Amino acid sequence: MTELATYNFAYLDEQTKRMIRRAILKAIAIPGYQVPFASREMPMPYGWGTGGVQVTASIIGPEDVLKVIDQGADDTTNAVSIRAFFQKVANVAVTTHTKDATIIQTRHRIPEQQLEKGQVLVYQVPIPEPLRFLEPRETETRKMHALEEYGLMHVKLYEDIARHGRISTTYAYPVKVAGRYVMDPSPTPKFDNPKMHMSEALQLFGAGREKRIYAVPPYTDVVSLDFEDYPFEIQKFEQPCALCGAQGVYLDEVVLDDKGGRMFVCSDTDHCEDRREHGHAGEMLAPAKEAAE
């Protein structure tokens, strides 16, 4: 039987890591520009975070502390799986606490707690091209970026307003980075867009299947596209988190029964747990606590 491979630290070989680091450096140098890179075939499926995993694998060191979230939660299956992958191939420390992590790999959310200098947020990106659904051809969209020709995107947003009375993009809401490139923030809800602006943390975006890496360096302008008379707005929830009582955070709707009963809880599980540990309680938690006492 052929002898199977043993794997390098963090799975990727050092040559590959160097290649990816070069792409990352270029991406940081040109904020919002999509740098093509020779994405490798990873031992997890395309579309399941191969881009983010390659970026993380290329920047992680033995001293790093890794946090992985999906939908804001540390315990969603794919987050568990990716965390376990890095524990296995890099044997790094992992955490669920946002503030303790040096690298946070995410799918679809930015943590509620403000990120700090020195932290790196790695986004998993399915379709890196913000213009893709307006123009399916890569050869065309690259030209549009080169010429800074973003009229099509504004027409799309305008048509939304004409048809629906508002911009009907709720996630993967396009942003302009450092006044130059229009960028897809990955399918995070637009609620998270303001967190990207002037962030102290380095933000890296990896799209494995589409073979693109892009970046937002710390302290960079990230502006959500809008119109003077229809300014960008984020989602607002009418009630606080039912578990920790947090307001102004992104909530998940949890269906409780088949009679229309539902509750809203923090999508960021770490944020929610942290608040509860500090004595905050939402309406669903308080009675249970009382009953127990």
Added chain:
Amino acid sequence: MYVAVKGGEAAINNAHRLLADRRRGDRSLPSVTIEQIVEQLGLAVDRVMAEASLYDRTLAALAVRQSRGDLIEAIFLLRAYRTTLPRFGTSVPVDTAGMTVERRVSATYKDLPGGQLLGPTFDYTHRLLDPSLLSDEPIEEPARKSASGEHVMRVSDILAHEGLIEADGEFPEDNEAGDLTREPLEFPMGRDLRLQALARGDEGFLLALGYSTQRGYGRNHPFVGEVRIGEVEVELEVAELGFAISLGRIRVTECQMVNQFKGSSKAPPQFTRGYGLVFGQSERKAMSMSLVDRALRAEELGEDVTAPAQDEEFVISHSDNVQATGFVEHLKLPHYVDFQAELALVRKMRADIEKTRRDGNHNPDQEAAE
């Protein structure tokens, strides 16, 4: 009361344990061996090797077994292994004219040097289920004849003598073939990279695209110049030695499709070619590949690009089944954060419409004003 979803890790472990159980199936039956898969499911093994771009029967068979016979999953397993292997160098182009052919058919000539050789083909079998295969009955040894030693010249070489077919084309001396798996994909591609992508492309996808060209979506008047299956030598030039040494032999299927071409302002009328080369025995794949290769040359040959099979970006971006299956199946991952955003939007839009309707009923003046 809502209980936070914990224990994703235990759930994953248990799922994998159950998967292993289902893969093994009834323990009272003997486990299928790697050798059995290699010997008796050889075409499945070939497909996995071809679309994983890794020629290793044992590992491909292991992947087939591990994936419970799901070939795309097996291809994925083998590719994820391949990606970790070091690259020693680039082989010398294989010489398919020097192939030890086991099968060779041409549709363009009744007879030709080297002859027509049917080989191990399903063609002309009557597709009747064979009850004798329900049990393991002895199988006759195949009829053999000694090699004639006759040079099995390629049909393209026959046509080339008269200048009736386009030549192979020349690469500059220092040309290095691209590597799809080591460089980012960019359009438009060179034909070397395009053929690489097609060689590892999904058989079903290429079959459908090839078929579409026959039905008029980018018709290119194909004739099977020849299809040949057999073993070729793989050689590597070693710098220290100054000559090529043999690494071994691999079985490949090659298809040379001969296509009509009316000529253009630049080139006189002559036949053009579509090319297919696949690991192992897979005529369907090699023929589909050559149809699609020819279709994708439309622009190069000054033809109108009107059909999906002629559209390089469309074809190459969607031909990889490991990419496709990953992205299609990722839809089952949680998307509830984005769905929540959409829910809120739809609710708000419905509320707005409801409000407008109500206001409209109570306040006819406003309507009149508009």
